[in-house]
Ligand SMILES: Nc1ncnc2c1ncn2[C@@H]1O[C@H](COP(=O)(O)OP(=O)(O)OP(=O)(O)O)[C@@H](O)[C@H]1O
């Protein structure tokens with residue numbers, strides 16, 4: 001398209017130049033004829049009187065015009081009366097026909113010199129060739145315009161080329177982006193599926209751990225109860241003659257009284273062990289119910305600062321002398337929860353903190369007011385007023401993996417027989433059942449803070465019923 005436009009421009013330029021050339025020629029010829037007429041009118045008398053000197057003078061006057069190449073004046077007998085030609089150019093006579101007529105040439109004009117109706121002679125003028133510089137100057141305007149137009153077209157063509165290439169690149173980039181987006185969507189869908197599978201397997205692992213823990217603990221307790229009952233049965237059979245079908249023994253003397261006492265003591269011991277096993281099994285069930293958030297609770301309005309103050313002796317006794325407890329009880333608002341469970345919770349947290357500081361250390365128990373709103377949101381809790389309990393220690397802290405699993409039932413890092421791994425899971429269940437939230441902030445070597453947040457319930461805290 002641009003090439004066609006450039007071609008058309010060049011043609012238009014050429015046509016303009018041709019037109020200019022043609023009009024210059026017509027104009028020049030016209031001037032030549034006018035000059036010849038003037039000369040003819042001037043030299044008529046000189047021809048008629050054959051005054052060659054006068055005729056030559058008129059002709060010489062024309063020599064001043066550089067555009068004239070040659071001039072000649074002839075009388076009626078075809079004899080030259082006057083004339084001139086520039087150096088190097090041929091005399092006009094050489095180009096005239098035998099009858100003295102001038103051939104039809106662009107640069108040559110022939111005009112009759114008339115006296116009234118009589119032709120007394122002829123005048124010839126020949127124009128000089130237009131100098132190259134003049135011709136160049138004449139066409140330079142058109143040429144310049146044409147060149148500029150063609151240059152502009154060339155610039156436009158280059159610009160259009162660049163634009164087309166940029167457009168193509170943009171198109172390619174958009175296609176690549178669309179492809180990348182498509183791939184991302186597929187990857188996201190795959191990732192969601194993988195995460196779902198992972199969650200499912202984690203759930204299965206947790207259920208496995210839970211049932212394994214329950215089965216193991218329950219089995220141990222049942223074994224204790226069973227072996228106590230077996231031993232009890234043996235003792236009873238040893239001392240009861242009816243047990244093997246023999247008649248009852250006669251009354252015994254002093255020595256046999258001692259034996260009976262020892263036997264009864266053993267029987268009591270086996271019964272105690274069985275009883276203890278049953279109690280521990282019941283406690284295990286209780287903690288599991290608590291973890292499952294299904295334990296029967298007796299919530300009442302109480303103030304955590306008061307509750308902590310009440311159990312101070314118990315807490316200090318539990319941690320021993322190597323650990324110092326710092327109390328910062330700044331909230332006096334009531335919350336609604338089970339007082340016994342809350343005491344157990346704080347005691348458990350303090351014992352965990354103590355276990356994390358085998359060489360002693362410092363525990364902070366803090367109670368503050370907390371406001372949750374749009375400016376201070378907390379995931380999992382609606383906006384409102386809360387009471388924030390925290391138990392802080394400067395012990396060994398937890399690794400990321402331990403922190404993630406610490407609330408799981410039966411998860412413990414303590415040696416066998418030292419920890420059940422039910423402390424934190426029970427606390428978590430109890431707090432969630434009380435409409436609150438428990439969380440852990442901990443890292444290896446930087447201690448641990450357990451946060452417990454419970455909703456503030458306006459009203460008067462009710463005293464503990466004895
Ligand atoms: N304050 C703490 N500092 C460091 N680690 C802790 C802290 N509290 C809990 N943990 C980690 O979390 C685990 C689980 O704690 P949890 O109280 O549930 O069980 P436990 O203390 O091991 O056993 P139990 O409470 O029955 O005696 C602990 O074994 C310990 O690894």
Ligand SMILES: [Mg+2]
Pocket residue numbers: 348351352419423424
């Ligand atoms: Mg514990």
